[in-house]
Amino acid sequence: AQSVSQHNHHVILSEAASLELGCNYSYGGTVNLFWYVQYPGQHLQLLLKYFSGDPLVKGIKGFEAEFIKSKFSFNLRKPSVQWSDTAEYFCAVNRRGNTPLVFGKGTRLSVIA
């Protein structure tokens, strides 16, 4: 069965600090990879996705993620966080096709001034 591990439960950063959130998945086949964000009081929104091709994926709001197949990892990065990035971040994976998403437990990011 697929599983997703997110290494950090809660991350606290100062504004302008760099961000890296870890995500590892377990599945031997071909997968799609996603990062979703849930801002306080809002619904899940897609930050970025990887289906194939360039392993460095750029998403919205300055976020990017790198797929490293040999490490089964898909880490999320942002060079300089803002207070408005305070949210819960979820890594998710599914098999190719219209298949269910398997989510990690999420990482809560708090950005302080």
Next chain:
Amino acid sequence: DAGVTQSPTHLIKTRGQQVTLRCSPKSGHDTVSWYQQALGQGPQFIFQYYEEEERQRGNFPDRFSGHQFPNYSSELNVNALLLGDSALYLCASSSSGGSYEQYFGPGTRLTVT
């Protein structure tokens, strides 16, 4: 273009009761998936409906059932509610003929007392 909509927003039920949650998919989408998000956890897949049939199911008991209508909207029914069913229930829609990217609704917050 309306996104995924869900109703109601909040619901309070008593143990043993039954509940029905509703979802309207994004325009152009024909597949609906339901997820349960417990407090502090990532969403967990319940089941997926396509062509009015349950196509895939996660590890949830038979108390959880669903339906999809000809207009692609969907219902999630939960019988014999338990305290542990208290969670945010998310609906996601996708297109069987597209990129399979799943778009999430705002969710229904169910509290079982």
